[in-house]
Amino acid sequence: MHLIFFIVFAGLCLAGAVNLLLQSHPIASALSLIVVMVSLAVLYLLLGAEFLAAAQVIVYAGAIMVLFTFVVMLLNAGREERTRGSHVARLVGFPSVAVILGIIATVILKAQGLGSAGLAGLSGEKGHTNIEELSTVLFTKLLLPFEVTSVLILIAILGAVALARHGDGEGMHGK
Amino acid sequence: MNPTYAHMLQQEVPLSWYLLLSAVLFCLGVLGFLIKRNLITVFMSIELMLNGVNLSFVTFAHQWHAVKGQIFVFFVMVVAAAEAAVGLAIIIAIFRARATLAVDRIDLMKL
Numbered sequence: 001m002h003l004i005f006f007i008v009f010a011g012l013c014l015a016g017a018v019n020l021l022l023q024s025h026p027i028a029s030a031l032s033l034i035v036v037m038v039s040l041a042v043l044y045l046l047l048g049a050e051f052l053a054a055a056q057v058i059v060y061a062g063a064i065m066v067l068f069t070f071v072v073m074l075l076n077a078g079r080e081e082r083t084r085g086s087h088v089a090r091l092v093g094f095p096s097v098a099v100i101l102g103i104i105a106t107v108i109l110k111a112q113g114l115g116s117a118g119l120a121g122l123s124g125e126k127g128h129t130n131i132e133e134l135s136t137v138l139f140t141k142l143l144l145p146f147e148v149t150s151v152l153i154l155i156a157i158l159g160a161v162a163l164a165r166h167g168d169g170e171g172m173h174g175k
Numbered sequence: 176m177n178p179t180y181a182h183m184l185q186q187e188v189p190l191s192w193y194l195l196l197s198a199v200l201f202c203l204g205v206l207g208f209l210i211k212r213n214l215i216t217v218f219m220s221i222e223l224m225l226n227g228v229n230l231s232f233v234t235f236a237h238q239w240h241a242v243k244g245q246i247f248v249f250f251v252m253v254v255a256a257a258e259a260a261v262g263l264a265i266i267i268a269i270f271r272a273r274a275t276l277a278v279d280r281i282d283l284m285k286l
Contacts, residue, residue: 001185002186002187003186003188006188006192006193010196013200014196014200017199017200017204017223018203020203020216020219020220020223021203021206021210021211026213026216026276029215029216029219030215030219033222033223036223036226037226040230043193044230044233046188047233047234047236047237049233049237049245051245052229052248055249055252056252059252059256060222060226060252060255063256064222064255064259067259067260067263068215068259068263071266071267072215074267075276077215077276080216080276080277083279085209085212089210093205093209094206094209097209100202100205101198101199101202104194105195108191108194108195108198109191111191114190115189115238116187116189116190117187117237130242130245133242137243137246138249142246145250149254153253155257156256156257156258156261157260159260159264160260160263160264163261163264163265163267163268164267
């Protein structure tokens with residue numbers, strides 16, 4: 001069962017990622033990115049991370065991708081024009097991507113002692129759920145980083161409002 | 176039930192497959208960053224890279240039964256949300272100044 005779920009959703013994930021690269025219209029790319037994120041949420045669920053699966057759907061596939069589609073529609077982004085790209089990208093970028101992928105793949109395939117994931121790991125041991133453990137660590141040991149992230153979000157919101165506000169101070173003379 | 180089919184239902188997935196998937200997702204994100212010519216899709220490629228890295232964090236958290244990896248993914252999601260908000264605001268500001276989203280025409284800071 002685990003294998004079937006993995007193959008289906010890993011395939012969906014890869015198809016969505018490749019489709020993101022192939023589509024020339026930004027809205028099609030955004031929709032295929034949503035497919036990638038939702039299938040990643042299912043993979044998180046298979047790995048026993050229920051909280052992250054929910055957060056992935058709500059935060060990524062929900063909030064962030066709504067922001068993306070909103071901006072695509074707001075700016076009326078049309079079809080992208082394919083150009084040849086920069087020389088640096090062709091001469092350095094693509095070979096180094098291939099090299100990085102090759103190195104990572106050989107390291108992973110040669111690694112010893114990597115386990116496997118089955119449905120048995122999904123049910124949780126001794127009635128102790130993953131969310132309980134996660135929240136205990138998050139709200140005791142890592143309370144300060146957690147609070148700092150809230151400040152980060154606040155700063156990001158203020159920065160986004162300041163950046164996107166029309167006029168940016170120059171057109172405010174009338175007020 | 177067919178015995179091979181029943182065997183397939185119980186089959187476990189090696190964690191290296193998850194790690195390979197995450198590496199491939201990351202590299203597809205880098206490729207998208209290099210070949211896409213639209214500012215918004217370049218930004219989406221960055222999100223794809225972040226997702227690939229998150230998958231490997233969750234995989235290692237499963238491998239060592241440690242919850243710290245999942246908490247790290249949580250923090251990455253928070254940073255990604257902040258980054259998306261600020262980045263899209265910058266894109267809106269650039270569009271207002273240049274009236275284009277093509278990265279070839281936004282090359283003022285390029286060497």
